[in-house]
Amino acid sequence: MSRIHFVVRESAKIRYQAQAEREEKSLGQWLREAADEKLEAARPRLFTVEELQAFAAECDAMHPPGAKEPNWEETKKLISEGKLSSARKLGFL
Numbered sequence: 618m619s620r621i622h623f624v625v626r627e628s629a630k631i632r633y634q635a636q637a638e639r640e641e642k643s644l645g646q647w648l649r650e651a652a653d654e655k656l657e658a659a660r661p662r663l664f665t666v667e668e669l670q671a672f673a674a675e676c677d678a679m680h681p682p683g684a685k686e687p688n689w690e691e692t693k694k695l696i697s698e699g700k701l702s703s704a705r706k707l708g709f710l
Contacts, residue, residue, distance in 0.1 A: 625633075637647035664672075704710045 633647065634644050637644045640647060642650070701710065
């Protein structure tokens with residue numbers, strides 16, 4: 618096991634200690650759990666198989682079988698033309 622030392626204001630330490638006591642935990646345990654919760658909240662959320670299947674079903678409903686795929690070359694051309702038009706309107710070209 619290793620140690621981590623960090624500096625906090627005395628008022629923060631008092632608040633942390635008080636909360637730890639309310640939860641009937643040591644300050645060290647409370648800080649470890651707070652750090653673990655922060656890490657867990659920052660981790661990318663993974664989806665369950667059921668959620669992915671529901672998403673796939675929604676996508677399928679929007680694009681029924683036999684629906685034609687978009688022409689990506691035409692789509693890229695339209696996007697490019699839109700960017701050029703906007704740049705002209707804004708005076709960049």
